[in-house]
Amino acid sequence: MTVSETSDVKANRLSSADYADNFSDIHPPLTPHEAIVEADRCYFCYDAPCMTACPTSIDIPLFIRNIQAGNPIGSAKTIFSENIMGGMCARVCPTETLCEEVCVREIAEGKPVKIGLLQRHATDTFMEREQPHPFTRAASTGKKIAVIGAGPAGLSCAHRLATHGHDVTVYEAREKAGGLNEYGIASYKTTNDFAQDEVEFILQIGGITIENGKALGRDVNLEQLTAEFDAVFLGLGLPGVNALGLEGETASGVVDAVDFIGVLRQAEDLSLLEVGRRIVVIGGGMTAIDAAIQSKLLGAEEVTIAYRRGQEHMNASLYEQELAQTHGVVIRHWVMPSSLHVADGSVTGITLEKTRLDAAGKLSGTGELVTLQADQVFKAIGQTPDAGPLAGLPIELEKGRIRTAADRRTSHPKIWAGGDCIIGGEDLTVVSVEDGKIAAESIHKALMA
Amino acid sequence: MADLSTNFLGIKSPNPFWLASAPPTDKAYNVERAFEAGWGGVVWKTLGEAGPPVVNVNGPRYGAIWGPDRRLLGLNNIELITDRDLEINLREIAEVKRRWPDRAMIVSIMVPCEEQSWKAILPRVEATGADGIELNFGCPHGMSERGMGAAVGQVPEYIQMVAEWCKHYSSMPVIVKLTPNITDIRYPARAAKAGGADAVSLINTISSIVSVDLDNFAPVPTIDGKGSHGGYCGPAVKPIALNMVAEIARDAETRGLPISGIGGIQTWRDAAEYIALGCGTVQVCTAAMTYGFKIVEEMTQGLSDWMDEKGYATLADFQGRAVPNVTDWQYLNLNYITKARIDQDLCIKCGRCHIACEDTSHQAITAMVDGVRHFEVMDDECVGCNLCVNVCPVDDCITMIEMTEGSDPRTGRPIDHDYANWTTHPNNPMAKQAAE
Numbered sequence: 001m002t003v004s005e006t007s008d009v010k011a012n013r014l015s016s017a018d019y020a021d022n023f024s025d026i027h028p029p030l031t032p033h034e035a036i037v038e039a040d041r042c043y044f045c046y047d048a049p050c051m052t053a054c055p056t057s058i059d060i061p062l063f064i065r066n067i068q069a070g071n072p073i074g075s076a077k078t079i080f081s082e083n084i085m086g087g088m089c090a091r092v093c094p095t096e097t098l099c100e101e102v103c104v105r106e107i108a109e110g111k112p113v114k115i116g117l118l119q120r121h122a123t124d125t126f127m128e129r130e131q132p133h134p135f136t137r138a139a140s141t142g143k144k145i146a147v148i149g150a151g152p153a154g155l156s157c158a159h160r161l162a163t164h165g166h167d168v169t170v171y172e173a174r175e176k177a178g179g180l181n182e183y184g185i186a187s188y189k190t191t192n193d194f195a196q197d198e199v200e201f202i203l204q205i206g207g208i209t210i211e212n213g214k215a216l217g218r219d220v221n222l223e224q225l226t227a228e229f230d231a232v233f234l235g236l237g238l239p240g241v242n243a244l245g246l247e248g249e250t251a252s253g254v255v256d257a258v259d260f261i262g263v264l265r266q267a268e269d270l271s272l273l274e275v276g277r278r279i280v281v282i283g284g285g286m287t288a289i290d291a292a293i294q295s296k297l298l299g300a301e302e303v304t305i306a307y308r309r310g311q312e313h314m315n316a317s318l319y320e321q322e323l324a325q326t327h328g329v330v331i332r333h334w335v336m337p338s339s340l341h342v343a344d345g346s347v348t349g350i351t352l353e354k355t356r357l358d359a360a361g362k363l364s365g366t367g368e369l370v371t372l373q374a375d376q377v378f379k380a381i382g383q384t385p386d387a388g389p390l391a392g393l394p395i396e397l398e399k400g401r402i403r404t405a406a407d408r409r410t411s412h413p414k415i416w417a418g419g420d421c422i423i424g425g426e427d428l429t430v431v432s433v434e435d436g437k438i439a440a441e442s443i444h445k446a447l448m449a
Numbered sequence: 450m451a452d453l454s455t456n457f458l459g460i461k462s463p464n465p466f467w468l469a470s471a472p473p474t475d476k477a478y479n480v481e482r483a484f485e486a487g488w489g490g491v492v493w494k495t496l497g498e499a500g501p502p503v504v505n506v507n508g509p510r511y512g513a514i515w516g517p518d519r520r521l522l523g524l525n526n527i528e529l530i531t532d533r534d535l536e537i538n539l540r541e542i543a544e545v546k547r548r549w550p551d552r553a554m555i556v557s558i559m560v561p562c563e564e565q566s567w568k569a570i571l572p573r574v575e576a577t578g579a580d581g582i583e584l585n586f587g588c589p590h591g592m593s594e595r596g597m598g599a600a601v602g603q604v605p606e607y608i609q610m611v612a613e614w615c616k617h618y619s620s621m622p623v624i625v626k627l628t629p630n631i632t633d634i635r636y637p638a639r640a641a642k643a644g645g646a647d648a649v650s651l652i653n654t655i656s657s658i659v660s661v662d663l664d665n666f667a668p669v670p671t672i673d674g675k676g677s678h679g680g681y682c683g684p685a686v687k688p689i690a691l692n693m694v695a696e697i698a699r700d701a702e703t704r705g706l707p708i709s710g711i712g713g714i715q716t717w718r719d720a721a722e723y724i725a726l727g728c729g730t731v732q733v734c735t736a737a738m739t740y741g742f743k744i745v746e747e748m749t750q751g752l753s754d755w756m757d758e759k760g761y762a763t764l765a766d767f768q769g770r771a772v773p774n775v776t777d778w779q780y781l782n783l784n785y786i787t788k789a790r791i792d793q794d795l796c797i798k799c800g801r802c803h804i805a806c807e808d809t810s811h812q813a814i815t816a817m818v819d820g821v822r823h824f825e826v827m828d829d830e831c832v833g834c835n836l837c838v839n840v841c842p843v844d845d846c847i848t849m850i851e852m853t854e855g856s857d858p859r860t861g862r863p864i865d866h867d868y869a870n871w872t873t874h875p876n877n878p879m880a881k882q883a884a885e
Contacts, residue, residue, distance in 0.1 A: 040517035043842050046800030047816065068517060104797040108843065 007253055007346040007375040008277040013299025019270045022297035026188040026323075027091075027117065035121040039068035041105060041113045049102035050115055055426075055434045056083040060099060064118055076126030077134045079119055082437075084159045085152055087127060087198050088181050089430045090120035091189050094286075096319040098430070127197065133204035138165035140207075143447045146171065146229040148216050151179020152429045153419030154235030155202050156436030157443075162207040164444045169229070170208060173215035179237055180420075181429060183262040186290035188297070217389025226414045231443045234402065234410070234417040235436060238383035238427075244282065248340035253347035257281065257291035257380035264294055276375025279303040280350050282337055283380030285315035285427070291378045292329045303329045304372060308336040308355050308363060315427075338369060340377065349373045385421050398423050407442035408435055416443055451756035452763045453749060455489065457729040458622035458647045458707055460580040462489035462553035464749050465720065465764060469711055469732035470494050470557035470583060470626075473742075475531055477541035481548075486742035487749060490553025492650075492732060495530035495585045496538055498560040498570055503529045503592075509670035512659035512679060521739050523685035525657045527670060527677055529591040530559050535573075543577040553730075554578070555624065559585040559597050562607055564614050571619040581622035584611060584646075586637070587653020589630050589680050599653070602628035605640030612644025624709060627651040627693075629686075634693040638703045648707035649697060650732060652690040654680025683735040687713030691726060695775045698727035715744075717751025724764055725771035779871040786857050786864060787833040787849040789813075789826045795846040798822050802837035802847060810836050829858040 014022070030038060042064040050060040058079050066075030079086035093099075095116035103112030126134075143166045147154045150172035158168040176182050181195040203210070214220055216236065225232050241256045243249060253276065267273055275298040281288045284307035296303045305324065307314055310333050314321060321331060334355045341349035350372055353365040385400040396403040396411040401423045404410050408418045418435025420427050425435070453464040467490040468474050468483050475494040483491060497503055505528055514523040531538060546554040556579045560566035574582060585592075586602030593600040601607045608625060615623045625641035627634060629652040641649050656678050658668045668676025690712025697703045710723030711732040720731045736744055761767050791802065791814075803824050806814040813830035814837060815823060826837075833849060841847045856863040873880050 037518050043799040043801060045798075046804035047822070048800075049798070049822070104799040108797040 005343045005348060007343070007348050009253060009274050009346070009375045011274045012271045013275060014271070016271060018299075023188050023191070023270060025191045026186075027120075029124055030114070030117050030121045032121075035067055035072075035118060036070075038114050039064045039118055042068070043104060045104055049104065050099035050113075053098050053102045054082075055098070055428070055430045056089075056437065057434075058082045058086065058119075060115055060119075063122060064113065064115070067118055067122055072122045072125040073129070073131060075122035076131075079123055080126075080134050083430065083433050084156055084202055085181070085198060085429065085433045086119055087123035087201075088152070088190065088195065089433065090116050090123055091194070092181070092185050093428070093430050094317045094320065097317045127201060133201070135163050135205055137163055137206055140167070141165040141448065143167070143230045144169070144228070145231045145233065145443060145447075146220075146225045147233045147235060148220075148225075149173075149179060149235035149237055149419070149421075150177035150199070150210055150212075151235055151237050151419060152181060152432035153237075153436040153439075154179070154233065155199065156433040157233045157235060157416075157418065157440045158208045158436075159202050159205055160437050160440030161443060162205045164440070166207065166230075166444070166447070168208045170210045171214040171216065171220050172210055172212050173218075173239075175212055177210050177212065179235075180432075183265055184258060184287070185265070185429075186261065186294055187265050188294075215389075217386075221389065222393050222415070226412070230414070230447055232415045233436070233439050233443065234415060234421060235419045235432070236385065236389075236417075236421040238420045239386045240384035241379060242382045242384060244337050244340075244379055244381070246337055246340050248342040248347065251340065251342040251347045252345055253374070253376045254340065255376055255378050257283065257287050257378040258383065260291055260378060261287065261294065264298075270298065273298055275300050277301050278373050279376050279378065280372050280374040281305045281378040281380055282350075283307065283378075283382070284309065284313065285380060285382070286320060287383075288378070288380035289316045289320045289324050289329075291380055292324050293327045295376070295378070296327050296329055300376075302373075305329060305331045306335045306337070306350075306352055306372075307331065307333050309357075310334060335370065336363075336365065338365075341371070341374075347374060347377050350377050383420070401425070406438075408439035409442055409446075451753045451761060453489075453753060453756075455730055455764060457553070457709065458581060458624070460490070460553045460555070460622060461551070462730070463551060464489035464745075464752075465724065465728075465730040466745050466748050467491060467553060467555070467709070467730050467732045468737060469734040470555075470585065471734040471738070472528065473734060473737050476533065476538075477545050480541075480545050483737075483742050483745075484545075484549045484552050487745045488552070488742065490555065490580075490730070492555040492557050492583050493538070493542055493579070495557040495559045495588075496535055496570070496574070497530050498566050499535050502532050502534055505529055505532045506672050508672040512669040513683075514659055514685065521683060521735070523657075523659060523681055524683040524735050524738070525654065525659045525679035525681045527590055527672075527679040530557075530585065530588070535570075539573055539577055542574075542579055546578045546580075553580050555581045555583050557583045557585050557626070559588070559592060562596055562601055562611065567611060567614045568618050571615060571621075575619050575621055579621065581624060581647075582615065582619065583624040583626050583650060584608075584615060585626055585653070586611075587626050587628040587651075587680075589628065589654060589656040590678055599628040599630050599656075602626075602637055602653070603631050605636045608637050608640040609644035612641055612646040616645040622647040624648045624650050626653055626711075628653045629689060629693060630656050634696050635700045635703065638697045638700070638706065642703055642706050648709060648729075649703075650709035650711055651693055651697070652686065652712045654682045655686055655689065657681035682713070683739075684713040684715050687719060691722060694723060694726045694728060695772065698769065698772045699775050717748045717755065720748060720752060721755060721767075722771075724768050726775070727769040727772050729764075729768065781870060782868045783871065783874060784865040784867060784869045786852040787835075788828050788831045788852060789833065789835065789837050789847055790850045791824055791826060791837075791847050792845070793823075793825075795843050796824060797843055797846075798824065799842060800824060801840045801842065805836050805840045810834060831859065 044061045063075040063078040099115045100112035106112040147170040178195040281292045335352035338351045338353040354368040402417040416439040419432035470492040474491045510528045588598030592598035625646040710728035715736045803814045803816045
């Protein structure tokens with residue numbers, strides 16, 4: 001196959017109506033009637049499997065029963081008591097591999113109770129009715145805690161600490177709080193600026209100050225923070241992006257998928273965003289799916305996800321893969337990037353090598369090549385921690401990620417950590433929220449001992 | 450195909466499904482539509498005496514309880530007897546009966562408890578050509594305060610007296626419609642029979658408040674801020690009605706008295722149950738008011754198909770067959786031992802059986818076995834109560850199995866195949882007395 005010598009990357013591929021339509025809510029909320037009917041499908045299981053499967057252990061049967069009994073506000077309180085980001089998690093959790101996967105209705109009928117949508121119904125109702133914040137602060141303890149990163153882990157930690165009466169200062173490198181929720185998730189999953197609404201909701205507890213534009217290692221450092229504060233929580237996320245390691249990677253059109261999603265999320269006018277006619281996304285996780293679908297929604301004609309292993313190995317759930325496919329994205333398995341084609345400083349294609357698992361279970365190339373035309377190549381092959389700011393402090397790391405005990409305490413007695421930056425992080429909002437919660441309880445215990 | 454035709458007190462109808470006296474039978478328009486849809490008969494909505502008709506409220510007349518998807522489970526009403534002029538009703542009854550000679554036309558009547566009132570109206574009803582009359586001794590609201598309806602139905606002597614008047618002043622078959630708002634249904638039934646009534650029909654509606662509006666703190670339905678008790682009907686009342694029917698069917702004094710069964714009949718199966726307890730016809734109202742007249746097609750078809758499957762050619766083939774199996778608690782076999790069995794292949798592991806048994810009953814179902822979620826009955830604790838069966842969301846997943854061999858692991862006593870009941874049980878002090 002010959003590769004075109006010119007790339008076709010441009011804005012304004014669609015009509016304005018198409019943009020609005022394409023980026024509207026992908027899972028419209030349940031109407032109150034739908035919610036009541038769906039809630040009635042819940043069997044209020046004993047020791048419910050869904051609750052066990054939820055990383056934040058939300059009492060799912062109880063919150064669903066709250067809805068069924070006409071008390072969505074109480075339902076939301078049940079949710080928020082375990083997961084202050086219950087609203088976002090209802091939108092972005094891969095429920096199909098968490099709560100809904102183990103729903104007994106899934107076993108009985110192959111149709112789980114729509115737990116995610118019910119959670120959204122409750123939390124949306126709560127937030128739309130502008131209820132007073134569901135929690136009040138304990139009496140002030142006089143303790144001060146620094147939280148690095150205003151993503152799900154940091155905000156969850158800050159909120160829980162604030163409820164216990166501590167004062168929290170959150171340092172956030174970017175302009176807005178929210179982390180992944182604000183910058184890294186497909187926009188059709190969280191429309192109408194929900195991420196910022198949620199940040200505001202969380203801050204209503206009081207006692208939390210966010211300092212935006214303050215990056216660890218640049219504007220603040222750990223030495224100083226551990227001296228000034230009673231404890232520090234690191235919720236750094238994974239700001240670095242893995243490289244393909246191919247020649248031509250700096251060419252125009254080779255794009256970091258995380259950046260692409262971030263720019264899209266912050267765009268005021270989607271029609272101004274440039275997108276290629278032919279896209280190849282390298283990777284197999286949620287970021288790859290989100291980037292592929294959104295480029296399609298921006299008007300790309302041919303979008304391919306290239307993943308080096310099989311369907312069953314992809315980090316993106318089967319449901320997410322199907323979502324990509326129903327949006328017209330082609331997923332090619334068992335291929336890895338081999339070389340980039342560049343003309344006039346712009347990428348024009350990519351050659352992939354087919355792969356297989358050898359007898360020892362190791363992935364290797366077969367030597368067989370396939371070349372795809374591409375005006376843009378998105379890299380979504382995993383993110384890395386930013387080791388810089390951590391250097392020089394006695395915090396144990398492993399492959400750049402922070403090692404923590406079960407209570408999320410690092411090897412440094414005054415520092416806790418959680419979210420994607422720690423070992424074992426699952427790169428899920430809900431897991432990060434839980435990390436923050438666990439760390440906050442541990443910090444509280446340590447400070448009040 | 451099974452023969453569904455009925456002959457109730459000599460009144461013939463092509464099927465046992467009659468529309469009960471209520472709004473669906475208040476005028477010719479509705480009744481014509483019902484007959485076109487296939488209903489076997491109607492009990493025309495209760496007529497009052499000549500003169501100014503009764504006055505209904507102009508606000509809401511119904512209250513309801515629903516399932517989560519707004520499935521109507523129970524309905525109550527505060528409506529009174531017909532508020533149309535007696536003359537118009539009588540004229541329409543005559544016209545409709547003339548057009549539909551093969552359908553049962555019963556006329557419900559409620560007039561003051563004075564001989565003269567009944568003497569006045571009976572010939573006029575008879576003149577319409579109606580097949581029979583039903584005495585409304587049941588309405589619990591509105592008319593009862595005026596000494597009619599349930600006020601009469603709660604006094605057996607009045608029932609007997611009015612039944613006697615009706616038999617005296619009319620040659621039509623007399624059906625007495627009984628109120629359930631009474632302690633023991635057998636007394637009014639016996640009184641009806643003693644008064645010469647040809648049959649009873651039951652139940653009328655149950656005094657009820659279906660709900661309280663928590664915004665204005667008034668019963669529903671609410672009329673300008675106030676509510677009153679209404680009459681309860683619909684699927685929710687069927688168990689109460691079935692018991693009352695059975696009581697009359699097996700009472701020594703009323704056994705064999707024809708019964709028209711009423712109360713929560715929604716499908717052919719409900720009707721078959723009433724007939725199995727001795728009813729010759731059934732009357733339907735709430736189901737029709739909920740879904741329209743077309744449901745009679747499901748009812749006749751379902752009953753006919755079931756009868757075909759069972760080999761019953763006519764209703765008489767199974768009518769009353771459940772009556773001998775209704776008994777008093779003291780005659781139940783105390784040597785009949787069952788244990789619950791959970792089909793592990795069907796179990797979806799919701800754990801409802803476990804928590805119901807654990808929290809509220811006999812701690813006889815496991816939650817976990819060898820570290821995994823597993824629900825299994827412990828025979829040495831299971832008393833065979835079958836609560837687990839009733840809370841299990843999966844059909845036939847939990848069943849009750851009779852123990853026929855060995856001994857009961859709970860009591861350690863060997864299985865006794867002989868029938869033995871409370872009357873002879875050693876713990877029964879009366880049993881000792883009987884033995885002396």
